[in-house]
Amino acid sequence: MKKLNKYPIVIIGGSIAAISFIRTLRQQENDKKILLIYGEDRLPYKRTKINKNMVRGFEKDDFLIADNQWYADNKVDLINGWVDAIDLTNHVVSTKKGAQFAYEKLLLATGAASVLPRISGIEMQDIHKVQNAFDVEKLLLETKTKQSYLIIGGGVEGIETADQLHRKGKDVTIVGRMKYPMQKLFPTEFMEDLVNGMLKIGVEVYNGVSISSIKKVNGIFETRLKNETRHFDVIVGCTGAVPNIVLAKNAGLNTANGIVVDEWMQTSDDDVLAAGDVAQHKNGEVTGLWHAAEHQGKLAALNLYEKVERHTLPPYRLKTEVFGQFLFSAAYEGIFPEKFEIIKEADKDILRWLYFKDGVLKSVVMRGDKDRAKVYQQALMEAWDKETTLKKIPLPVPIVFSFGAGF
Numbered sequence: 001m002k003k004l005n006k007y008p009i010v011i012i013g014g015s016i017a018a019i020s021f022i023r024t025l026r027q028q029e030n031d032k033k034i035l036l037i038y039g040e041d042r043l044p045y046k047r048t049k050i051n052k053n054m055v056r057g058f059e060k061d062d063f064l065i066a067d068n069q070w071y072a073d074n075k076v077d078l079i080n081g082w083v084d085a086i087d088l089t090n091h092v093v094s095t096k097k098g099a100q101f102a103y104e105k106l107l108l109a110t111g112a113a114s115v116l117p118r119i120s121g122i123e124m125q126d127i128h129k130v131q132n133a134f135d136v137e138k139l140l141l142e143t144k145t146k147q148s149y150l151i152i153g154g155g156v157e158g159i160e161t162a163d164q165l166h167r168k169g170k171d172v173t174i175v176g177r178m179k180y181p182m183q184k185l186f187p188t189e190f191m192e193d194l195v196n197g198m199l200k201i202g203v204e205v206y207n208g209v210s211i212s213s214i215k216k217v218n219g220i221f222e223t224r225l226k227n228e229t230r231h232f233d234v235i236v237g238c239t240g241a242v243p244n245i246v247l248a249k250n251a252g253l254n255t256a257n258g259i260v261v262d263e264w265m266q267t268s269d270d271d272v273l274a275a276g277d278v279a280q281h282k283n284g285e286v287t288g289l290w291h292a293a294e295h296q297g298k299l300a301a302l303n304l305y306e307k308v309e310r311h312t313l314p315p316y317r318l319k320t321e322v323f324g325q326f327l328f329s330a331a332y333e334g335i336f337p338e339k340f341e342i343i344k345e346a347d348k349d350i351l352r353w354l355y356f357k358d359g360v361l362k363s364v365v366m367r368g369d370k371d372r373a374k375v376y377q378q379a380l381m382e383a384w385d386k387e388t389t390l391k392k393i394p395l396p397v398p399i400v401f402s403f404g405a406g407f
């Protein structure tokens with residue numbers, strides 16, 4: 001019988017939650033051998049970069065979080081493969097190719113996968129996605145010969161992709177179901193300006209529209225938009241992502257929208273933890289952001305053998321630079337304006353709305369104040385009161401004179 005490779009720690013899924021978990025374990029002077037099984041065609045990389053660098057393009061190892069040497073230095077064995085079963089009773093994971101590994105502790109860091117819209121008249125493979133680096137490379141190949149792009153989905157991913165394709169000189173049409181793009185992250189007033197800017201430079205924006213059928217004729221896609229027949233060379237689906245829970249569910253772990261974890265990142269099995277986009281937290285939330293996944297990877301490592309640090313959801317933030325605007329949104333989802341004191345301020349370059357409850361800063365949406373984005377984040381993390389916030393992040397921004405040598 002084939003000998004089973006045994007590891008004290010096995011991780012399934014190679015991305016930021018996994019890397020942060022490894023980093024933290026090593027910082028804690030845990031030197032137990034780790035096996036990382038990653039499912040993509042390259043070592044873990046900065047996923048956030050892939051759709052923001054389409055104009056410049058990228059090489060296969062451009063955005064790697066760490067190189068081979070780092071894994072070797074940190075005693076991490078790497079397997080490139082897809083895990084398709086976990087045997088919780090015997091503590092064994094199996095890959096699609098039939099390899100099996102025994103674990104003492106297991107981290108599930110399987111993240112999320114795109115959900116593409118189901119549209120009658122075309123096959124799923126007709127729709128490009130931008131979930132993985134390989135997907136973006138495939139889309140970039142199209143840009144060598146194709147001119148017109150229909151992007152379905154008006155969230156951040158859709159708008160960022162539209163921005164990049166437009167900057168590559170492509171004709172871009174973006175269609176979203178919501179009243180405005182990025183509606184979950186920004187108030188209408190912010191998005192009106194963005195949309196007007198997009199329209200001005202020739203990007204077509206259709207809000208409140210959902211496409212139900214597309215015809216493919218001689219390789220060209222034909223659809224109806226607001227009673228007009230429109231043709232496109234390429235369709236890109238940016239309609240969100242869902243946690244990769246199938247593996248965990250089949251193994252018998254408790255799952256709902258994500259893999260259910262407690263505040264210690266523990267799943268329903270004592271020896272299995274989950275972190276990152278795949279984890280569903282106590283309040284039902286699945287985070288879907290890079291720094292949140294990083295934080296959870298760290299917590300999973302800290303809590304691997306004993307309960308050390310509870311997970312509390314820190315205020316999430318999203319930064320994006322699209323169509324010449326720097327946009328920042330923190331803890332905005334779920335804000336009911338009537339329950340907050342909102343300070344709306346603007347100067348020449350900056351627009352910001354600060355949401356206070358009981359005198360404490362709870363949420364920020366902002367445009368143009370890129371240099372101070374970290375200070376807004378700090379203000380939320382440390383729950384600054386109104387006076388402190390307005391004093392430490394004043395508007396207009398004070399002019400700082402910097403004198404060169406000789407003064």
Ligand SMILES: Cc1cc2nc3c(=O)[nH]c(=O)nc-3n(C[C@H](O)[C@H](O)[C@H](O)COP(=O)(O)OP(=O)(O)OC[C@H]3O[C@@H](n4cnc5c(N)ncnc54)[C@H](O)[C@@H]3O)c2cc1C
Pocket residue numbers: 012013014015016017018037038039040047048049050051081082083084109110111112113130131132157244247275276277278287288289290291293317318319
């Ligand atoms: C295009 C794009 C842009 C983004 N931009 C931003 C941004 O600007 N800011 C931000 O905060 N967030 C952004 N995000 C979200 C952010 O990238 C994610 O929150 C983060 O990557 C989640 O990390 P994770 O470690 O949970 O897993 P993921 O990054 O989702 O990776 C999980 C990995 O596990 C692998 N895997 C899954 N199942 C298996 C299996 N059975 N066997 C082996 N491997 C498996 C997957 O293939 C994948 O490689 C963006 C996401 C995308 C797609």
